[in-house]
Amino acid sequence: MSNTPADTAPFSAAREVLTAAEIDRALTRxxxxxxxxxxxxxxxxxxxxxxxxxxLAARLATKLEAITGIPARDMLGSLDVTLxxxxxxxxxxxxxxxxxxPPAGVDDMTVVLVDDVLFSGRTIRAALDALNDLGRPGIxxxxxxxxxxxxxxxxxxxxxxxxxxxxxxxxxxVELSESDGADRVLITDRTEPRGSAL
Amino acid sequence: xxxxxxxxxxxxxxxxxxxxxxxxxxxVSGREVKKLPALxxxxxxxxxxxxxxxxxxSFEAAAKRLSADVINFSAKGSSxxxxxxxxxxxxxxxxxxxxxxxxxxxxxxxxxRLARTDWIDAAIVNAGDGTHAHPTQALLDALxxxxxxxxxxxxxxxxxxxxxxxxxxxxxxxHSRVARSDVWxxxxxxxxxxxxxxxxxxPVGIETWPCDVEYDLDNALATxxxxxxxxxxxxxxxxxxxxxxxxxxxxxxxxxxxxxxLLTPEAIIMHPGPMNxxxxxxxxxxxxxxxxxxxxxxxxxxxxxxxxxxxxxxxxSTEGA
Amino acid sequence: MSAYLIRNAALLGEEPTDLLLVDGIITTxxxxxxLEAPGAEVIDAVGLVALPGxxxxxxxxxxxxxxxxxxxETGTRAAAKGGYTAVAAMANSLPVADTAGxxxxxxxxxxxxxxxxxxxxxxxxxxxxxxALAELGAMAESxxxxxxxxxxxxxxxxxxxxxxxxxxxxxxxGVVAQHAQEPRLTExxxxxxxxxxxxLGLPGWPAVAEEAIIxxxxxxxxxxxxxxxxxxxxxxxxxxxLRWAKARGVNVxxxxxxxxxxxxxxxxxxxxxxxxxxxxxxxxxxxEALRAAVADGTIDCIGTDHAPHPTEAKECEWAAAxxxxxxxxxxxxxxxxxxxxxxxITWADVARIMSATPATIARMEGQGRPLAEGEPANLTLVDxxxxxxxxxxxxxxxxxxSPYRGMSLPGAVRHVFFQGxxxxxxxxxxxxxxxxxxxx
Numbered sequence: 001m002s003n004t005p006a007d008t009a010p011f012s013a014a015r016e017v018l019t020a021a022e023i024d025r026a027l028t029r030x031x032x033x034x035x036x037x038x039x040x041x042x043x044x045x046x047x048x049x050x051x052x053x054x055x056l057a058a059r060l061a062t063k064l065e066a067i068t069g070i071p072a073r074d075m076l077g078s079l080d081v082t083l084x085x086x087x088x089x090x091x092x093x094x095x096x097x098x099x100x101x102p103p104a105g106v107d108d109m110t111v112v113l114v115d116d117v118l119f120s121g122r123t124i125r126a127a128l129d130a131l132n133d134l135g136r137p138g139i140x141x142x143x144x145x146x147x148x149x150x151x152x153x154x155x156x157x158x159x160x161x162x163x164x165x166x167x168x169x170x171x172x173x174v175e176l177s178e179s180d181g182a183d184r185v186l187i188t189d190r191t192e193p194r195g196s197a198l
Numbered sequence: 199x200x201x202x203x204x205x206x207x208x209x210x211x212x213x214x215x216x217x218x219x220x221x222x223x224x225x226v227s228g229r230e231v232k233k234l235p236a237l238x239x240x241x242x243x244x245x246x247x248x249x250x251x252x253x254x255x256s257f258e259a260a261a262k263r264l265s266a267d268v269i270n271f272s273a274k275g276s277s278x279x280x281x282x283x284x285x286x287x288x289x290x291x292x293x294x295x296x297x298x299x300x301x302x303x304x305x306x307x308x309x310x311r312l313a314r315t316d317w318i319d320a321a322i323v324n325a326g327d328g329t330h331a332h333p334t335q336a337l338l339d340a341l342x343x344x345x346x347x348x349x350x351x352x353x354x355x356x357x358x359x360x361x362x363x364x365x366x367x368x369x370x371x372x373h374s375r376v377a378r379s380d381v382w383x384x385x386x387x388x389x390x391x392x393x394x395x396x397x398x399x400x401p402v403g404i405e406t407w408p409c410d411v412e413y414d415l416d417n418a419l420a421t422x423x424x425x426x427x428x429x430x431x432x433x434x435x436x437x438x439x440x441x442x443x444x445x446x447x448x449x450x451x452x453x454x455x456x457x458x459x460l461l462t463p464e465a466i467i468m469h470p471g472p473m474n475x476x477x478x479x480x481x482x483x484x485x486x487x488x489x490x491x492x493x494x495x496x497x498x499x500x501x502x503x504x505x506x507x508x509x510x511x512x513x514x515s516t517e518g519a
Numbered sequence: 520m521s522a523y524l525i526r527n528a529a530l531l532g533e534e535p536t537d538l539l540l541v542d543g544i545i546t547t548x549x550x551x552x553x554l555e556a557p558g559a560e561v562i563d564a565v566g567l568v569a570l571p572g573x574x575x576x577x578x579x580x581x582x583x584x585x586x587x588x589x590x591x592e593t594g595t596r597a598a599a600k601g602g603y604t605a606v607a608a609m610a611n612s613l614p615v616a617d618t619a620g621x622x623x624x625x626x627x628x629x630x631x632x633x634x635x636x637x638x639x640x641x642x643x644x645x646x647x648x649x650x651a652l653a654e655l656g657a658m659a660e661s662x663x664x665x666x667x668x669x670x671x672x673x674x675x676x677x678x679x680x681x682x683x684x685x686x687x688x689x690x691x692x693g694v695v696a697q698h699a700q701e702p703r704l705t706e707x708x709x710x711x712x713x714x715x716x717x718x719l720g721l722p723g724w725p726a727v728a729e730e731a732i733i734x735x736x737x738x739x740x741x742x743x744x745x746x747x748x749x750x751x752x753x754x755x756x757x758x759x760x761l762r763w764a765k766a767r768g769v770n771v772x773x774x775x776x777x778x779x780x781x782x783x784x785x786x787x788x789x790x791x792x793x794x795x796x797x798x799x800x801x802x803x804x805x806x807e808a809l810r811a812a813v814a815d816g817t818i819d820c821i822g823t824d825h826a827p828h829p830t831e832a833k834e835c836e837w838a839a840a841x842x843x844x845x846x847x848x849x850x851x852x853x854x855x856x857x858x859x860x861x862x863x864i865t866w867a868d869v870a871r872i873m874s875a876t877p878a879t880i881a882r883m884e885g886q887g888r889p890l891a892e893g894e895p896a897n898l899t900l901v902d903x904x905x906x907x908x909x910x911x912x913x914x915x916x917x918x919x920x921s922p923y924r925g926m927s928l929p930g931a932v933r934h935v936f937f938q939g940x941x942x943x944x945x946x947x948x949x950x951x952x953x954x955x956x957x958x959x
Contacts (some may be wrong), residue, residue: 080222083236083264083507093199093512095215096222097357133231206718283836303835306720307790315834328838330720353704376721381630403717403726 014173016079018162018185022133028058030062040066041092043138045106047079049115049127050097054078055178056145057114064068067101077101077136079113086124095185097181101134111137112159116174148172161198199323199509201313204331210359213386217341218356219504220497226263227500234503237266240297240510244270245287252471253325257334258311260502269309284308288317295319298510306330311353321509323516329373334505335470336379340387342426342490345497346466353375353414361388366401366418368394369429369449369478372401376470377429379448381409394418396451398440399431415451419460426461428453431478433514434443444477453483457476466490490514520773520941526901527551528564529940530890532866538569540896548892557606562775564900565932565955572635573895574605574886576774576877577671577697577750577822578847580606580637582619582628584613587876589827589917591628591637594847597916598635598701599660599942601847602899605636605878605886610647617642617653619661625918626663634942637676638883641665643684647673652683658881659691666882669696671750672797674732676702678790681736685745696748697736699757700798704728709838711784716731721837726754733757737764737771749773749882751824753798755808761819772880776810777853778844782806782922793922796826813872814863822878823850827918845925849909851901852928858904860929866903879914885938896939905931915948 016018018026038044041064048057061072082096113127124142131140148166166172166187173186201210226234242261244254254270261268273287284303291299298321300446301309306328312321326332340360347363348355365384371377371393384391385408392410393400404411412418431451433444441447448454453467458480461467467479467488475481484491528551530536535551537561547554575598579591591608598606608625610616616625622639629637641658645651647670650787658665667687675681675697684695688719700802705728710716712723723883733749737760740747751903764771777797783803786794796802812818826843833840857950860863864872876885907928911921935943 058287081224088236088511089240091512093508095219099221099225130234133233134229283831283835284839285831288832303836304540305838308836310790311737329722375638375720378718401717402723403714406714407717439940 001008004044013189014186017164017182017186017187018146023161023183023185026145027065028057030148030159030161031060031067032049034064034112035144036062036065036157037141043073043109044070044075044102045077045102045109045111045137046075047077047111047113047131049113050078050080052174052176052181053175056116060114060143070086074104075104079127079130081123081130082125083130086122086126099125099130106131106135106137106142108136108138110139112141112143114143116145117172118142118147118157118160119150119172121151121153124155145174172189202333202505202509203313203322203324203385204381205333205336207438208333208383208386210386213340213383214339214357214359214429216501216504216508217344220337220341220500221356222498222501223263223507224497226503232263233265234263235503236507237261237264240266241295242266242268242298242300242506243291243294243296243320244268244325245273245291245299245301246271246309247273247301249324250302250326252495253302256498257325257502259499260504262502263499264506266506267328269296271419276431284311285315285317288312288315289519291320291440298323298506300325302326304328306512323505323509326375328375329378330375331379332375333379333383334498336383336501337495337505338501339380339468339470340383340426341497341501342468342494343403343466345388346490347424350464357385358422362419363389363425364423365389365391365425365427366394366423367391367427367429368415368418368453370431370435371395371404371433373427373435373442374397374429379415380427381407385409394451396441401452401479404494413502415457419457422462423465425466425468426453427470427475428479430470430472430474433474433477444517452478454480455482457484458486458488461488468494471495522556523560523562523936523939523941524554524559524902525562525564526554528567528569530569531870532568532903535565536569537889538898540936540939544913545890545892545894545896545898546933548890562900564934566904567900567902569890570866570899571874571887571890572899572900572935573602573845573851574877574881574883575603575606575825575850576667576748576820578608578825579611579827579843580605580608580625581827581844582612582624583624587829589919591625592632593915593917594825594827595629595632595634595637595680595846596736596948597845597914599638599935600651600915600932600948601849602851602901602935602943603847604897604935604937605638606847606882607638607640607667610640610642610669613813615642615646616640617645617647619654619657619663622658622663622665623661635937636883638667638881638888639640639663639665639839640671640696641668643670643675643866644680647674649675649680652680652950653685655684655687655693656691657706659693661938665689666693667696667880667928668693669698671698671749672758674698674700674702678735678739682739683745685747686741686743689745690907691884694746694748696750697732698750699729699736700734701731703730704731708799710787710795711801713784713802715784719790719877721787726756726801726805729754729798730756730760734760737761737769737906740771741769743769745770747771751776751779752812752872753779753801753805753823755805758808758812758817759776761812762874765817772819772876774820774826774877775818775819776822777795777846777850777857779809779814780806780857786922790837792835792837792846793920793924795837795840795842796844797842797926810857810861810863813858818881820872821850821854822877823847825916826929828920829917833920843920845911845914845916845921847916848914849921849923849928851932852907852930853923854893855903855930856928879953896936898931898936900934902931902933903929905929907931
């Protein structure tokens with residue numbers, strides 16, 4: 001760790017903990033786990049949580065299509081949780097992203113929520129509420145690229161790309177080519193301008 | 199955004215943001231569970247000094263779909279003449295714990311007064327003040343038109359303005375808060391607006407408005423507008439010598455069947471309601487497939503959800519539009 | 520004996536001068552620093568401008584009937600603090616000052632207060648209703664000696680009634696002070712009709728509603744050979760008509776308020792009713808024309824139209840709010856700011872438009888006189904170098920409805936002498952003067 005003050009060199013404290021290749025391998029492994037636990041991917045819905053969870057869900061859907069032959073578009077959706085957050089009153093108003101549900105809906109399906117980082121668990125709590133308003137899934141599972149610990153709610157992930165022990169003072173940033181130009185996961189000081197996902 | 203008072207002071211960025219959030223809210227209205235927890239525990243007061251069932255139930259539906267507690271305060275007749283002042287009413291609502299006040303008032307500027315004084319801390323949403331402004335109506339008009347333009351171009355409406363659109367607004371501009379709000383909002387969003395009215399129903403001083411003015415409806419329709427909005431005209435206006443007779447008004451400024459034929463195939467018809475069939479709009483026009491009157495009503499709920507969400511969530515900022 | 524020696528005051532803004540006031544009369548005027556007067560109280564007036572006591576041809580004292588808004592006592596205190604020694608009290612009290620009884624009551628209250636001369640204005644028509652002439656003769660012959668008649672707040676819009684009033688007052692050397700506002704053109708009007716009203720959706724008050732009445736009235740005045748005074752002129756068009764009338768020799772005078780010389784309708788944009796006034800604030804072009812009209816003499820004098828209102832009358836939505844602004848305690852600073860500091864007029868002109876001319880129009884004896892030996896000791900000493908941040912909460916008027924709140928204005932009234940007695944000392948009211956007056 002560098003001792004350089006963050007305001008003069010904001011990225012100097014960043015440490016790459018997952019490379020592009022490692023991210024891809026982790027997603028491939030998760031895809032296989034999902035196939036195993038859903039008996040070949042039947043009745044499966046992947047709901048990405050905006051914004052980077054949506055990109056990860058799309059990648060998983062492509063991998064699942066390759067494995068199972070089920071078209072990605074039939075299983076892929078997104079679930080915006082903005083309006084279900086418990087901190088609306090305190091943080092600046094966010095513009096909600098669209099919620100898209102695959103044609104077959106979520107009732108009685110196996111829904112896998114996909115997010116980039118699992119931290120306090122509050123986003124997933126909001127996602128479960130949001131999902132509840134969309135219908136009644138048979139099973140709900142959670143897939144995350146990174147689990148960094150420090151849970152504040154009784155929530156755990158079923159599929160984890162990598163467990164990353166972190167300090168609360170650090171933040172974990174997932175960068176994906178769709179939104180950030182390249183794939184990598186960084187750990188940085190909290191003093192950075194951008195915070196991690198919850 | 200702390201308050202929504204008019205559209206003159208609404209930036210393009212904020213306007214598009216409201217419309218984008220409204221698109222999301224619109225999706226919710228199509229779901230089986232038409233409810234979001236976003237405003238749980240917040241209190242929205244509908245403070246109506248004028249009868250307007252349509253606007254009130256639209257705001258009420260919007261607030262309830264966001265899980266807010268809604269208090270309807272029909273204050274008609276209790277303010278100016280019958281004792282309690284607007285200030286006392288506002289302070290009462292403050293004491294009740296209102297987080298947002300949706301105010302409809304016959305006096306122009308009433309919403310500004312609530313927002314600019316220390317009578318109440320709540321977020322103020324103008325639901326129509328006198329002949330001044332009706333910003334949520336203008337936003338729902340813009341949402342309706344934007345969706346139309348996006349569908350025509352085969353693109354998503356989100357993030358876009360109304361750039362290049364041509365809108366004709368016809369009727370009693372002088373007494374219309376809707377026209378005032380539409381002109382500024384649509385101009386901000388990049389549309390070109392033409393107001394059409396008898397000269398008696400156009401305000402002195404209109405020359406600085408960001409729009410064109412035309413007395414002849416047929417000339418305006420000949421320019422091929424994307425949307426024609428008919429404003430409600432009150433028959434009583436003829437007693438103020440604003441026009442000689444209902445028949446003459448209807449002949450010259452009404453959207454009748456012959457004028458319907460002048461419209462381009464894609465042009466839509468809008469009306470803020472309630473309509474005076476046979477006066478400013480013929481039954482044929484009101485019921486034609488071009489009419490978006492019911493879409494406007496549905497979009498009204500989505501827009502009002504968006505506005506309530508944006509004024510009530512987030513850390514209090516210093517000043518909004 | 521009361522005696523004051525004012526030393527080194529700039530007489531009408533000119534050379535330093537000493538003035539000796541003895542028992543209500545200016546007994547000696549001499550070069551600055553040359554006078555000695557043992558026993559006289561000495562006022563060091565270096566840097567101060569000496570003006571004759573100001574005269575307001577247009578004040579609303581609200582008493583009788585609206586003592587919650589103002590009383591003769593509080594209104595005349597405000598006048599004294601503003602540098603005035605006489606005010607014309609408008610007739611729209613409750614009851615209306617349309618009988619000898621009411622004008623004598625107001626006149627008597629003014630005498631008791633002792634801060635300034637109070638000259639009641641008599642109503643032109645009974646109850647200000649514009650239907651029947653009030654007893655103008657009875658008011659003229661009462662102890663109040665009314666010479667100015669006005670339905671101010673309402674226009675005498677009926678042309679026949681206006682003609683008769685103009686004719687009738689000739690018998691008493693009276694003047695009709697018209698509130699020029701065509702009523703049909705201003706039904707429900709809330710603010711100047713123009714760009715701002717169009718945007719704000721407030722019913723417009725067209726300039727022509729004022730100009731049409733002024734045009735009619737100057738022609739009527741010429742026709743019957745009477746004397747007309749036009750209250751609170753507010754538009755460039757009105758100025759043009761007055762200029763034309765004066766060129767024809769019509770016996771017409773006109774006043775303008777301080778607020779119409781400074782403020783514009785742009786201030787209405789926030790819908791704060793403190794800017795709601797009748798006639799309404801107009802445009803910047805009107806303000807410019809009004810200033811020029813004062814400078815060239817087309818407009819003869821300044822009338823404050825001091826209109827105090829209780830707080831609740833302004834703490835409401837625009838349409839429900841009362842019209843009017845306080846003005847007595849800010850008039851001189853606004854005039855200094857708008858006219859003197861812009862180089863349009865001199866301090867001698869200020870003495871003319873704020874004292875001599877209004878006193879002549881309203882036929883106020885002993886007021887508006889030159890600062891010369893043998894004249895009544897009504898005078899005001901103002902510090903033109905001072906700056907005041909207007910704070911209506913400190914004003915003597917009951918009204919807090921000053922549009923200048925928080926504004927920085929030049930000049931401050933330091934000392935005022937009314938009939939030789941000091942009513943204001945170092946900017947503050949001298950409360951013993953009331954008692955002194957009562958004992959006298």
